Amino acid sequence: MSQNLVEKIVQHFALGLEPGQKVKSGDFVSIAPAHVMTHDNSGAVIPKFQSIGAAKVANPRQVVFTLDHNVQDTSDENLAKYAKIKQFAADQGIDFYPAGRGIGHQIMCEEGYAFPGTMVVASDSHSNMYGGLGCLGTPVVRTDAAAIWATGRTWWQVPPVARVELVGKLRPGVTGKDVIVTLCGVFNNDEVLNHAVEFVGEGVAGLSVDDRLTIANMTTEWGALVGLFPVDEVTLTWLKNRAAFIAKRGLEGVPSDADGDGSHPRLNAKRIDELAASPPKADTDAFYAKELTLDLSTVSPYVSGPNHVKVMTTVEEMRKEGRRVNKAYLVSCVNSRVDDLAAAAKVVKGKKVAEGVEFYIAAASKEVQDESENRGDWQALVDAGAIVLPPGCGPCIGLGKGLLQDGEVGISATNRNFKGRMGSRDAEAYLASPAVVAASAVAGHFELPSEIEVVDTKADIRITAKPTGDKPMVKTIDGFPETITGTLVWCHQDNLNTDGIYPGKYTYIDDFTPEQQAEVVMENYDPQFGKIVHKGDIVVGGFNFGTGSSREQAATAFKHRGLAMVIAGSFSQTYKRNAINNGFLVIECPDLVKDLSKQFGNEELTIRTELEATIDFREAKLMVQSKSYHISPVGTAAQELIVEDGLQNWVKARL
Numbered sequence: 001m002s003q004n005l006v007e008k009i010v011q012h013f014a015l016g017l018e019p020g021q022k023v024k025s026g027d028f029v030s031i032a033p034a035h036v037m038t039h040d041n042s043g044a045v046i047p048k049f050q051s052i053g054a055a056k057v058a059n060p061r062q063v064v065f066t067l068d069h070n071v072q073d074t075s076d077e078n079l080a081k082y083a084k085i086k087q088f089a090a091d092q093g094i095d096f097y098p099a100g101r102g103i104g105h106q107i108m109c110e111e112g113y114a115f116p117g118t119m120v121v122a123s124d125s126h127s128n129m130y131g132g133l134g135c136l137g138t139p140v141v142r143t144d145a146a147a148i149w150a151t152g153r154t155w156w157q158v159p160p161v162a163r164v165e166l167v168g169k170l171r172p173g174v175t176g177k178d179v180i181v182t183l184c185g186v187f188n189n190d191e192v193l194n195h196a197v198e199f200v201g202e203g204v205a206g207l208s209v210d211d212r213l214t215i216a217n218m219t220t221e222w223g224a225l226v227g228l229f230p231v232d233e234v235t236l237t238w239l240k241n242r243a244a245f246i247a248k249r250g251l252e253g254v255p256s257d258a259d260g261d262g263s264h265p266r267l268n269a270k271r272i273d274e275l276a277a278s279p280p281k282a283d284t285d286a287f288y289a290k291e292l293t294l295d296l297s298t299v300s301p302y303v304s305g306p307n308h309v310k311v312m313t314t315v316e317e318m319r320k321e322g323r324r325v326n327k328a329y330l331v332s333c334v335n336s337r338v339d340d341l342a343a344a345a346k347v348v349k350g351k352k353v354a355e356g357v358e359f360y361i362a363a364a365s366k367e368v369q370d371e372s373e374n375r376g377d378w379q380a381l382v383d384a385g386a387i388v389l390p391p392g393c394g395p396c397i398g399l400g401k402g403l404l405q406d407g408e409v410g411i412s413a414t415n416r417n418f419k420g421r422m423g424s425r426d427a428e429a430y431l432a433s434p435a436v437v438a439a440s441a442v443a444g445h446f447e448l449p450s451e452i453e454v455v456d457t458k459a460d461i462r463i464t465a466k467p468t469g470d471k472p473m474v475k476t477i478d479g480f481p482e483t484i485t486g487t488l489v490w491c492h493q494d495n496l497n498t499d500g501i502y503p504g505k506y507t508y509i510d511d512f513t514p515e516q517q518a519e520v521v522m523e524n525y526d527p528q529f530g531k532i533v534h535k536g537d538i539v540v541g542g543f544n545f546g547t548g549s550s551r552e553q554a555a556t557a558f559k560h561r562g563l564a565m566v567i568a569g570s571f572s573q574t575y576k577r578n579a580i581n582n583g584f585l586v587i588e589c590p591d592l593v594k595d596l597s598k599q600f601g602n603e604e605l606t607i608r609t610e611l612e613a614t615i616d617f618r619e620a621k622l623m624v625q626s627k628s629y630h631i632s633p634v635g636t637a638a639q640e641l642i643v644e645d646g647l648q649n650w651v652k653a654r655l
Helices: 005-013 042-051 076-092 104-110 125-133 142-151 176-186 202-206 209-217 233-249 269-277 315-321 338-348 366-375 377-383 434-443 514-520 553-561 573-581 590-600 636-643 647-654
Strands: 028-031 035-038 063-066 095-097 119-122 136-139 154-157 161-167 196-200 226-228 290-295 302-304 312-314 327-330 358-361 409-412 428-431 459-463 483-490 538-540 565-568 586-588 607-616 621-624 627-630
Touching (some): 005 028, 005 119, 005 136, 005 196, 005 226, 028 636, 035 104, 035 142, 042 076, 042 142, 063 076, 063 104, 076 095, 104 119, 104 125, 119 142, 125 136, 125 209, 125 226, 136 226, 142 154, 142 573, 142 647, 161 202, 176 209, 176 290, 176 312, 176 459, 202 233, 209 226, 209 233, 209 338, 302 315, 312 315, 327 434, 338 366, 358 377, 366 377, 553 573, 565 590, 573 586, 573 636, 573 647, 590 607, 590 621
Parallel strands (some): 035 063, 063 095, 119 136, 161 196, 161 290, 196 226, 409 428, 565 586
Antiparallel strands (some): 028 154, 290 459, 302 428, 483 607, 607 621, 621 627
């Protein structure tokens, strides 16, 4: 069976596969990622790790700590938190990077953890960024991180994979940031929600690694779980240059042991040569759920916003409107590398930041800042009036100096501009490339660094039918049922968020019992829900079920209510992970959702359909009346978590 690049990489890092089993989209697999990174949230993962009875990290070389989010906070409380994380790392032999070294995602690339052809996870949504180097990076929740610390493994459901073909070449003055803003703005109806994205095509060769990292990083905002570029000559050249730089720099500051020959433990000639000899590639006849095309020559400089990534406007149009800016930002993991700073420095050299504008800069890492200083770019920005912040996240996530105040307009080279994220909810945040941010800071309004013609964007999408192939026969483990039967309860709402499922006012009541959780489930969605459902029922929701916050109770409340499972057209990935991590089964079946929508409509919030459904897990199908629906096989990795009542118990059983 042919495989795409995502499936091939997962195949290499999957555990417990049946003989001859080929990993494919939809499979639940147990994975042992090459690395797992946690940042400031290491402080929250440590007690989770300890609460499951773990005392020793299974593989210290797998785990990486980077302190980067709240680095401007020098309060006794935050310094004590950082000290505890550092001590835990020392006690366990974990690679540790202190505050000031840089943003975790940048460090993962600089120090070779995000190596092409490997699978790396992080408890941060922008771990997609590693895909710019051909590394399958994807986020996990904190419970997963604790499980990996304790056992070296967790689970993953391989998402559907979309193929994005890039053709043509970017015009001068257009950057990778404009590419991803364009993709988010053109394909802005959840076309790649919860997909993995593979970038292909002759246009890829014209993109630098920095451009690729930017694009991969913001596939998160596009809705994807992975943004993966191929391993090509551009990748290999970057690796060789990086290895040469490290050889010149020396191993000072590299926390883990070097190889016996004194070379870097991850970025060394032997490893790079082995990769070059056999780079991972998708099969030519691999299946992709969707195929998108973008002509790079038709991409123009855009801004996204305000307060939403999937709304884009040309910089030219914003300039004509004369929109003033109050604050400008060249910070974050997406666009604060050497080339980004150089592009901004070129724009501001010999000029001054406009009166009334605050222009903040922070390098993605200390090494980036050092190199930018050596090139003279950093000083050019400072001379223009930029305000320096330490390498770290800072205002990108609403921490530290320079946040947006009521009524202010900000233009930022960051990746996320949700309302209130960078300060006041009454401010407006726009995203743009580093050069556009710098030009706007100098002009005092939205501005282009140079004239460039705006042309119509050429893009297309095609949805492909999945081949039926052979019927799967799934092995079920002891204790996991071969079938489940229950009455369907229809809740039509798409994008039902976790506040609707489990009201926020109960979230932080620590002594709220399981019985109380059961009583309030779906209270904000439909107060009548609790009177309609019975124990053993199967709830069927709409698409993107469980979007919003990461509260686990939105999954456990259904479980405590005695419901058999939730079926939906699609789930928020965080919701799905929280459900299965707590031993509660959720299954996607979009065709069933579409049929129930036609049959029962959306006039009533909750309908007890009196339709009986049977899920046959061995044959991976769902039957309602005389109709059969295909579902993704529930593999051993997910079955174990259901049988053992959640990830915490699963880990305890394996310590």
